[in-house]
Amino acid sequence: MDTRQEAATVSRTGSRTPTFPFTALVGADELTSALLLSAISPEIGGVLVRGEKGTAKSTAVRALASVLPEQRVASECRFGCDPDRDEDCPDGPHEGAATTRPARLVELPVGATEDRVVGSLDLRRALGDGEAAYQPGLLAEAHRGILYVDEVNLLHDHLVDVLLDAAAMGRNTVERDGVSISHPARITLVGTMNPEEGELRPQLLDRFGLTVHVAASRDPHVRAEVVRRRLEADLDPAGFAARFADAEAELTARLAVAREAVRRVALDERTLRTIARVCAGFDVDGMRADIVTARAAAAHAAWEGRDHVTREDIRAAALLSLPHRRRRAPFDAPGLDEDLLDRLLDEEPEDDPPGGGEEEPDGGDQPDEGPGEAPDADPSGPAPSSTSSDDQPQTGPQSSADPTPDSPDESAEAPESPPSPPAGAQPTPTGTAAATEPYRARRLELTGVGAGPTGRRSPALTPRGRVVGTHPAGHEPAGSPVHLTATLRASAARRAARTGPARVTGDDLRHAVTRGREANLVLLAVDASGSMAARKRMAEVKTAVLSLLLDAYQRRDRVGLVTFRGTGAELALPPTSSVDAAAARLAEMPHGGRTPLAEGLTEIARVVARERIRDRNQRALVVLVTDGRATAGPDALARAQAIADAWGHTAETVVVDCESGRFRMGLAADLAHRMGAEHIALEQVAASGLVEIVTDRTASRRSAA
Template sequence: MPEAGYPFSAVVGHDDLRTALLLNAVHPGIGGVLVRGEKGTAKSTVVRALAALLPAIAVAADCRFSCDPDAPDPRCPDAPHAGRTERPARLVELPVGAGEDRLVGSLDLERALREGVRAFQPGLLAAAHRGVLYVDEVNLLHDHLVDLLLDAAAMGRAHIEREGVSVSHASAFLLVGTMNPEEGELRPQLLDRFGLTVEVRAARDVDTRAEVIRRRLAYEADPVGFAGAWADADAELAARIVAARAALPGVALPDAELRRIAAVCAAFDVDGMRADLVVARTAAAHAAWRGGDRVTEADVEVAARLALPHRRRRDPFDEPGLDDKQLDQALRDAAEAEGDGEPEPDPDPPASAPTPDDSPQETKAPPAPQGDGDGKRAGAPDAAFKARRLEIAGVGEGAPGRRSRARSGGGRTLRAASRGTGVHLVGTVTAAAPHQRARGRRGTALELRPDDVRRTVREGRESNLVLFVVDASGSMAARKRMTAVTGAVVSLLRDAYQRRDKVGLVTLRGSGATLALPPTSSVEAAVARLRDLRTGGRTPLADGLLTARRTLAAERLRDPRRRALLVLVTDGRATVPARPGGDPLADAERAAGLLARDGVAAVVVDCEGGPVRLGLADRLTTAIGGTGVRLADLSADAVAGVVRAARAA
């Protein structure tokens, strides 16, 4: 293991990311940083390097909650305090697989049962107080943990009410989350709770990429020597943070700049007032960072570029980021509204973090995908549907979400039992109490046996996988079917954005089936694939069902607890057999039978039209053991109702 971390100053490029982190270090009230970017872009490296720049803190010597000895928390569980010591600011990492007990803390069960006292065991929120809490892959964190995390970050305190313990302690920290958008998005209300957001991408400039490799190899060859070579630059940054923190209370926010902030936020039509407050705090921190004594237009511009990209999204399918021209126009309009005419010159131009190389890496969001008008494409999805909750019958054990009923580690407590997700204290004590005299109990401590332990059985919600198999052949109704189905998928994706579901799409056309949309929670990737769908050709229905079966089997191996629902949209007129010389419809029925044997819950949407109906889709419904619905009923509401009636997988 390396003996020294990678220096913050040695990071090549990522200027916006470094500036956002440093401004939060100056003013933690900004609310943290969300770092979005593709894999392999040094997101974690930059965040971990920040902790070394933070100044040491004084703490009460006997406090597990890092109380400031000069201003101790009056409600600290370890109060009163005696003595003081100094230690470096901590970087606390929250693993993706962590549970609620690890995050907020829990009852010290051993002391509770052996000594008869309610002792609290602090969690990561206590350890991160007055430091940095780093959540890698925050978009994969369970929703209830994200809720707890962001509530503590917003209030500066953690409140724990569980297992007979009521504890409140200070928990003010710099929150930094990283995520890869390809693996799914955060819910909008959680996204808004991060103060700033930054998009990072690997540089395409050859010289910059070469310098990244050169420095990384040098660090791996001699971590201590490499860190020493950048020690002076890091020390300079650390000194600037201390100086900026001291200067921050004296930074003035002129009324003209305050109105400019309000005008810019209004121009981007952001929700609520959090954006205005974050921009104001960030602008003040930037002014202090550059050594100014008042906020200027340049500070407001930097703050807006960091604080507004994730707040201007009006829909899950909108790309994050700001349009530079729109921001410039908003700033000009704000200046003209104040009667300035021309923006006042900045006598003290802003400075961001010192850049060790001459080729800074720009990080701008890509343009949103556009339709090309090709008549052979399915076209832009019809997003008119409003999705209701799709719920599979029965009780599952899938990944935490907000969809179907499930036995889980979270949710409401049902009962105590021999098997469950955590210790049920009352149930354990109740089971042990009748045997205390026989066991020769002495004093207040309970005499426990392994058979006494009872577990908590909870019921919550799980996320599901909805896989559409759609006929995209060249029949007369193909365009109509694709319009209706893409609209339903868009609605499901919008709903899945908040409920943490996965959605996939298999299309049938030509000589074979295509997995057009692999199971995903990434709405951006989903919409881009839907716009690229093509129609025409024959109908390989059997191959489509077999492709769906393979897809579901692969997902079952990847996540065996996630239940799936198959939605087949077809008129049943198969024209391509699964094997040479075979009967296309018979082969399709055999493939449907294999899915039924796998226990897949299914809905068949009958697209057959005209005065004469052959009932081919009904035969598939019987073979697959699912529920049928007509194309005229293919709306988000209708599909939702059918799904609730489908049998459990």
């Protein structure tokens, strides 16, 4: 391994263990394509890698840094600027000596604060010298390199916004704590995530330039080769890296050439109209998809050594830039119909209507091809990656990619249920019912003030929010921001009392107490028994629960699903951040049989107690959807009432009453009273239903007056 490559593998902790070579990756063609395109043109806006656990997502990102070309940097610049380029740097102009260094890979931990990311006031200089100096953050360190965020879906939304803004603008602007500064931050942003742990919101998905879904190969030969190379790398890291050193050096040289060539790639009018037709054909929102696709197509052309964009460049770019932009509703799955993509690419511009009509610019310079002259698919695309040769693996952008495993036309609604039995058939004890379109649910929140993770549901003391007080030095919770005004007041009061030094000291520090909203554990407990089994009624119940899931998604909650029917209860979905998984389990939920209400309440209490041990700060909201009947086991109703009486402070609960018909027994209302829970009818789950109730009551009071 040469000196440059060895230096590139040095991590932030100082380890010199060689990284797994980028060219040694097997079965990850689409992933390596996206990473290389983003490295060629950072203006694309970064890459989001979605995939199941154990699919080498992190390995590929860390390996990319070792093949990036070396950089010339200004010696005295805190931001690592290019001395040959005017970057409007606060440390400029750069007229001194320059040095050469490998491209940086900066990893952002999930628990990072905004101060650490964007930079903040240098407290040492502020307290010692009274100077409002800027301390650069991770965005400054990652300038001209890679900023890698593992588990980006678990990062706070405001931090994701900050990162995506910097990736799109190429600059980081800080206006806080007496600091006003703007510095270059041209980063290649790469985020990885496991969808099982929760999805990114559609507005954040759209901000990533490219996305790729990674899944483990089902080909035994490919899987065996992956295992073989991993074992070899673990047994002899240096020897394995040396084996691929030539391929790595060749890839680095090709990257450097492509980075220079991408500026000269031509995007003519016909190409831009083709890209616009493709994006419009997939009905994506906004214009970001068109811009990203154009940049990615130019990068692909530069990688292939062309000075103009071809059909295959557009196809390769669209496969990476459009799938995640098809996701509009929270429960939509990303995906792309490749047959539709090919039809849009082969579609010819319409002729001008006879007798005039809207003219197309430069139409005469681009003669249309005949109907039989459409270009063949994949005329020059390289072959898929092969694992037959260990020394020459195929790595790089591909003109074709494996089909996206997610269906492009899946809707936010639950999957279709199995067909119902024909008329006159013997009824079965179980069945399924499909939910309809979810609606906006009424707001349910916990009483009191919590201290859980930041969210949008219940009042809590959080790291961000409205300042309601201060903590003295040494008593502040982790992550609480410094309250500058209170700190200066404490210092002034101490000096007035003539105690201690005349400057601000650590004992003068005051930290803000901020009040905002927290995310909660929302445990949905659904009665799926025969008393709820009327198909129309169960469809209404599932729609209400799906609407509550949508509300939990918007409020950043964790969700769990308990169902009870027949003779017992089960935890259908352990508490998770993935409301998509909860929606899928809800769609599959059968119904029918007796009503084991006591067993359901016992399972709910067990889940809440277990989650409280795991995180004492996260409060639980139980939403119990039932008609209150209990028919399973001896003395079923009495056992259920006894458990409800002993519910105590297990969790705050809302009982959604599903009883219907003219004559009602009121069992759910009695259950809610025994549990000290709020009682609402199923029809009141919708926010519009609540508005109608309030409106009717107001009108009645006015008429009575």
